[in-house]
Amino acid sequence: MSVPRNKPIDWIGSSFKDLCNDEIFPEDARRAAGYQLRKVQRGDDPDDWKPFDDVGAGTKEIRIKQTDGAFRMMYVAKFEDAIYVLHCFKKKTQKTSQKDKDLSTQRYKDMMLTRSKK
Numbered sequence: 001m002s003v004p005r006n007k008p009i010d011w012i013g014s015s016f017k018d019l020c021n022d023e024i025f026p027e028d029a030r031r032a033a034g035y036q037l038r039k040v041q042r043g044d045d046p047d048d049w050k051p052f053d054d055v056g057a058g059t060k061e062i063r064i065k066q067t068d069g070a071f072r073m074m075y076v077a078k079f080e081d082a083i084y085v086l087h088c089f090k091k092k093t094q095k096t097s098q099k100d101k102d103l104s105t106q107r108y109k110d111m112m113l114t115r116s117k118k
Contacts, residue, residue: 006041010082012107019073019088029071032064033088040077055101056108059086072096074104076111084111 018024019033036046040062048063058078064071070091076084086107089100 007043007077007080008082009037009041010084010111012084012086012111013103015073015085015088015107019085024090025071025088026066026068029064029066029069029090032066033062033071033073036062036064037073037075037083037085040075040083052104055086055104056112059104059108061096072100074107076108079115086111 019030025033036049039046046060046062048065049060050063052059052061052074055074056076058076059074060077062073062075064073071089072091073088074086076086087100087104091097091100
């Protein structure tokens, strides 16, 4: 039995900086996010996710619930070369804000443009 290869992660825009920002992602949420991304790298689904195709085809949202809030990571893992993390944020309302959707959509477009130039 072969061990699945670990896809590299390509952080789009400020997604990595946002994940590392304690004001956006406290340590417990960051640790949970890392664990979920590791599952995706191995080819598994995260524990709690949903498709978010209105951002772009193949976009998924990892959902992390902590006592201090709800945290989200938008990513695309449909390509062989990498997992593209589009946006990391803390939800402030039940519904994902239009601002977060718009930012994720713009980063998806940027990612696709960069991929087409390779």
